[in-house]
Amino acid sequence: MKKSNVSHFRDIHVHAANIQEWNQDYNQLTAGLAESSLMQLTTARCHVFREQINQRVVQHGVAPRDKMCFAVPITVPGSTRMQGREVDDSSLFFLQGGEEFMFHMPMGMELLSITFEREWFEQALAQTPSAKEISQLLRQPVIRVSSQRFAHARRQLLAVFSQALAHEELDSAGDPALEQAMLGELLQLMTDPACDKHQRIASSTRSFIVEKCHRLTTAQVLNVPSVDELCQRLHVSRRTVQNSFRSVAETTPLNYLRSVRLNGVRRTLMSTPASHLSIGDAAAQWGFYHLSHFAAEYQELFAELPSHTARAAIPGCAHA
Known part of the structure; x- marks a missing residue:
């Protein structure tokens, strides 16, 4: 059964504690009252959340075990680092389940995070012609793609997520379609010809x-x-x-x-x-x-x- 909710907080620690499945600390770095929003949706094989925080935050934790974790920046209004790599609004984030991470999130940044069950993701990946190339890309936490293709993928992912939130009263019949739409868009993004399959972005x-x-x-x-x-x-x-x-x-x-x-x-x-x-x-x-x-x-x-x-x-x- 699909579960979803939309929440607003005035404390980043309450915000962090309400993100399902994730074990992480949020540390507020800029002075002032924190204001944030969190929208999340959970299906049988996928957890998606969209968050925005008005303060600069550094996140430190461990990605959920037995998961494959992606994140798509919606806005990048300042210096942003994921696992020591500088990122922009055409960077796809990736973490293996159980991997420790540190993420520097600037004031006002908005992010869409998508987490899949590892077994289901790997089964789907094995059926794609580009499985080997994608597996190679997924050895790193930041994947750069063309800005035009990334902007299209971001719009599609946000549209799927927004539609699912708007129809939260429906039963789980639509869950597989949502999961496949999210997965398909990410796989297309990584198989795009403009995406360098051998890229390596070093930690600074x-x-x-x-x-x-x-x-x-x-x-x-x-x-x-x-x-x-x-x-x-x-x-x-x-x-x-x-x-x-x-x-x-x-x-x-x-x-x-x-x-x-x-x-x-x-x-x-x-x-x-x-x-x-x-x-x-x-x-x-x-x-x-x-x-x-x-x-x-x-x-x-x-x-x-x-x-x-x-x-x-x-x-x-x-x-x-």
Whole structure:
């Protein structure tokens, strides 16, 4: 039976927790109240969601296991990186089920994500004349195609999705048609003559630096390394680190890494009752030991004081 819903949120962590099947953290990097929309639809062999967020966000998680995961950018209004690759509005994203990923999403970006059951996808792929070439393309997370062909595919996919949402009261009889339409459009996109079947887009050094700093900071939240210490560990200059963060995340390393930790506090607060964990203890878990400074930084990023953050548990949102 097909299931669908349309939701609007004022918190990216609630937004992330409501995306079915995905296990990921969203970290808000730009200051202000988050506003987002999420439309999703689930059938027997396919899960599709369309999302838009007004703030810059870095997503980090693991793709659903036993799935084949695609994403089509609808708008790309700023610097965007998928698995360290720079992308534009003619880039198809792909993740294997169970693969860890990091995605830098600029302010206002809109994205259509399509996830298929792996077994069904591979059976369908095996029946296509270009199965070998497509399998080769799917060894990488970013696939570039012609802008004209990509624009056509995007329109078709959005039309199929919108039509399915509009007829959500129908039974599952239309599910196979929707699944085949989504799959067929993506396969046509990858078999298009203008799509280089041997393309290889390398991860950039700047993206590697940002992601390494992100991981080192979240791995040592009780003893947070300074930017200078991160430079020493990575054997790069401070200027190189500064330029990397500016290029990839459109902010400074200090602001980025502090924002990621503030998001960690927010997830912790939202997933624990106030009676079980104080705000001060939650902040200390993420390396914030001066409560007044922490509260001011938290309010600046999320447009609310930590004492106003809802402490009710979020389904599917575990401790960071």
